[in-house]
Amino acid sequence: MKILLSNDDGYQAPGLVALHEALCDLGEVAVVAPEHNNSAKSNALTLHAPLYVQMAGNGFRYVNGTPADCVHIALTGLLGWRPDLVVSGINNGANMGDDTIYSGTVGAAMEGYLFGVPAIAFSQAEKGWSHLDAAARKARDLVRQLIDRGLEGPPWLLNVNIPNRPYDALGAFRVCRLGRRHAAEKVISQTSPRGEVMYWIGGAGPAKDAAEGTDFHAVAQGHPSVTPLQVDLTDHATLAAWSGVLAQS
Numbered sequence: 001m002k003i004l005l006s007n008d009d010g011y012q013a014p015g016l017v018a019l020h021e022a023l024c025d026l027g028e029v030a031v032v033a034p035e036h037n038n039s040a041k042s043n044a045l046t047l048h049a050p051l052y053v054q055m056a057g058n059g060f061r062y063v064n065g066t067p068a069d070c071v072h073i074a075l076t077g078l079l080g081w082r083p084d085l086v087v088s089g090i091n092n093g094a095n096m097g098d099d100t101i102y103s104g105t106v107g108a109a110m111e112g113y114l115f116g117v118p119a120i121a122f123s124q125a126e127k128g129w130s131h132l133d134a135a136a137r138k139a140r141d142l143v144r145q146l147i148d149r150g151l152e153g154p155p156w157l158l159n160v161n162i163p164n165r166p167y168d169a170l171g172a173f174r175v176c177r178l179g180r181r182h183a184a185e186k187v188i189s190q191t192s193p194r195g196e197v198m199y200w201i202g203g204a205g206p207a208k209d210a211a212e213g214t215d216f217h218a219v220a221q222g223h224p225s226v227t228p229l230q231v232d233l234t235d236h237a238t239l240a241a242w243s244g245v246l247a248q249s
Contacts (some may be wrong), residue, residue: 001026001027001084001085001147002027002028002029002030002081002082002083002084002085003023003026003027003029003030003083003084003085003086003087003143003183004029004032004074004075004079004083004085004086004087004112004117005023005029005030005031005032005033005071005085005086005088006031006032006033006034006071006072006074006086006087006088006106006108006109007033007034007067007085007088007089007091007108008034008037008038008039008041008066008067008091008103008104008105008107008108009037009038009039009058009091009105009231010033010035010036010037010038010062010086011031011033011034011056011062012035012056012172013033013037013086013092014059014092014129014132014183015059015089015090015092015122015124015129015132015135015157016031016033016089016090016137018090018132018133018135018136018176019087019089019090019122019136019139020060021136022136022137022139022140023087023139023140023143023214025201026140026143026144026147027084027128027147029076029164030061030079030083031059031060031061032053032060032061032062032063032070032073032074032078032079032163033060033061033062033063033067033070033231034063034064034065034066034067034069034070034104035054035062035063035064035065036064037245038065038066038104039103040102040103040104041063041066041067041107042068042101042102042103042104042106042107043107043111044066044067044068044221045069045072046065046066046069046225049126051063051064051065051069051073051076052064053058053073059128061074061078066104066107067088067104067105067107067108067111068104068107068108068110068111070113071086071108071109071111071112072111074149074231075111075112075115075117079092082117083112083117083185084117084118084121084151085117085118085119085120085143085146085147085151086108086109086111086112086113086117086118086119086123087119087120087122087139087143088105088106088108088119088120088122089105089120089121089122089123089136089139089160090122090123090124090132090136090139090162091103091105091121091122091123091124091195092093092127092128092129092221093124093125093126093127093160094123094124094125094126094161094190094207095121095161095216096123096161096178096179096214096215096216096225097178097181097207097209098150098178098180098181098204098206099101099181099204099205099217100159100227100229103121103123104111105121105122105123105245106121106159106229108121109121109157109158109159110157112229113155113156113157113229114231116155117155117160118146118151118155118156118157119155119156119157119162120139120142120143120146120157120158120160121157121158121159122135122139122162123159123160123161123162124161124162124163124164125161125163125164125219126163126164127163128164130164130233131164131165131167131168133145133165134162134165134166135162135164135166138162138167138170138224139160139162141203142160142173142224142226143149145236147202147245150200156228157229157230157231158226158227158228158238159178159215159221159226159227159228159229160173160224160225160226160227161215161224161225161226162210162219163219163222163224165224166223167183169222170222170224171221171222171223171224172223173223173224173225173226174218174221174223174224174225174226175200175226175227175228175248176213176214176215176217176225176227177213177214177226177227178214179207179208179209179210179211179215179216179217180207180208180209181204181205181206181208182205182206182207182208183204183205184201184202184203184204184205185203185204185241186202187199187200187201187202187207188200188201188202190210190229202211215227
């Protein structure tokens, strides 16, 4: 079993180190991760600047690019072999609901999925790395279960969020749909020392749809949420209606 491991918090992030330690006895695990924190970079690729790969003392490769860059170059020449599974994380904070659109953690896993490799993105529900050992152990449980089943079917992409709880307090995995958040908080403006106005993106809004069956609900109940994702953003339900609207144009 060959596993490619990446993240968006950077190659020195505790979540990446913990996940590597949890998975390294399941097969050959290669780490290709960003040099610096790349949270909220989604699927961005670096097209107008060179990418450099360095090797850390622990054998992790790190790249001066985005999470998607890391997986992309790993799969298109850096590794020299094709992994059986791409794993991303463990992220420092949730990637639930609308977060998945922005998430670099999901973006790294999705890049593997786009290349036809099964992929999983792991995140902890709260920032701060509390009970990280339990999250890594729970992540290993899921990866081991999927490996034991032979990574069945066509390539798939799973988004997993694990509550910050001791291992024995974590519930069973729950397969869920994505919830929704309210609009983000107001932008934060400040004046720089040179008198220029600068802006900081506001925090994520609270959950808007956290009903039973959503990832928000599962995590609140102590269950790691598992959401199968797809790339197709087409609004299939309105295709016919739009065809009618534009029929005469």
